[in-house]
Amino acid sequence: MKTLLIIGIGAGDPDYITMQAVKALNRTDLFFLMDKGPAKDALIDLRRELCERYIERPGYRFVEAPSPERARGAGVDYQASVAELNRDKQRTFERLIDEELADGETGAFLVWGDPALYDSTIRILRAILDSGRCVFEFEVIPGITSVQALAAQHKVPLNRIGRPVEITTGRRLAAGQVSAADSLVVMLDAEDAYRQVADQDLEIYWGAYLGTPQQLLIAGRLGDVAAEIERVRKAARQANGWIMDTYLLRKPLLRKPED
Ligand SMILES: C[S@@+](CC[C@H](N)C(=O)[O-])C[C@H]1O[C@@H](n2cnc3c(N)ncnc32)[C@H](O)[C@@H]1O
Incomplete structure (x- = not known):
């Protein structure tokens, strides 16, 4: 069985991370880095910094994937564009879980702030499980919003x-x-x-x-x-x-x- 962790990393200060999140980082074999937009480099750097600072065992790895972008502009229906974005993300997540994570391994999504607040990762993993296309267990670790x-x-x-x-x-x-x-x-x-x-x-x-x-x-x-x-x-x-x-x-x- 594969295990996925959705880890809230806090919203900015590396010290916002919780002890539970640090323990979860140390259980992780593969980190999925999915940021996008102009802040992408800063946000990915912070995630790598967190891993360097808090993970005590060697051998963990990263996979970066371009995160799909939402359609914008006049005439674009906001709700429909978000639904389409989440379907694109779902396909990307499915491929990563399928191709990059071996059976018995633990993968993690490092979510800015807390995963329950204006973040789709939980929704997307639930949709993947409901579709039956991947099988895994998952846990959510809260973060400071x-x-x-x-x-x-x-x-x-x-x-x-x-x-x-x-x-x-x-x-x-x-x-x-x-x-x-x-x-x-x-x-x-x-x-x-x-x-x-x-x-x-x-x-x-x-x-x-x-x-x-x-x-x-x-x-x-x-x-x-x-x-x-x-x-x-x-x-x-x-x-x-x-x-x-x-x-x-x-x-x-x-x-x-x-x-
Ligand atoms: C997609 S939501 C993610 C929220 C995040 N899950 C949380 O728990 O805070 C992004 C929004 O969160 C807010 N946000 C996130 N980090 C922030 C920060 N360091 N300073 C100010 N606002 C922030 C902004 O309103 C931004 O537009």
């Missing part, structure tokens, strides 16, 4: 006392999503969606490249800092060639300072 990193770096709790938190995408925010939650975490924002929020009195806690040496943090009243975030974000993307950022939007506290 960019949401946790954001809250820690800004030293804020995500929720007001006893209140909900919602996690959403920049795409949904830009489309005018109305949320009942008084704390909203926004990820995957390619479009400066915070600029389109009607309530400019919200507090924003913004972070980019969290946990890395390039980390950027800005916080304040949305109406006061939105232009600065947009400017800093644009400059950072130009300087680095890519950006990953996340932010918390929340209603300002009116009365109860203990919140």
Whole structure:
């Protein structure tokens, strides 16, 4: 039987890795490296660094495969393009598991942050098992998400006392999503969606490249800092060639300072 590990490696700082993840790295014979896009080299380097730093036994190996890209542009249906992307990824994963991993070996996907948050690896491995085209066992090892990193770096709790938190995408925010939650975490924002929020009195806690040496943090009243975030974000993307950022939007506290 083949074994696959989906290992959350934390969202930026190599020190975010958990002891459970370190043990999982040390059980792995073959690492699948599947990054894509402009951040590809940085993300692959970080994964190799983690392996060098934390694996004590020699003999593990890597296989790199170009990760399929999602169709983009005007007229492309977002949901359909994601479904097509996941089918392409599934075919790539099937081939790698079939051709590169021997029976009795353990392979691992090193997932940025936590595998349960805006990541398709678990869904894809389940789909492969359901298709019956490969047989394997798999385990999921949780990691520190960019949401946790954001809250820690800004030293804020995500929720007001006893209140909900919602996690959403920049795409949904830009489309005018109305949320009942008084704390909203926004990820995957390619479009400066915070600029389109009607309530400019919200507090924003913004972070980019969290946990890395390039980390950027800005916080304040949305109406006061939105232009600065947009400017800093644009400059950072130009300087680095890519950006990953996340932010918390929340209603300002009116009365109860203990919140
Ligand atoms: C495909 S999702 C992956 C999320 C990841 N699984 C997690 O647990 O954080 C990518 C999005 O996560 C956020 N993100 C990931 N790493 C980040 C970091 N180091 N700093 C800021 N945002 C980050 C950004 O919103 C980015 O667009």
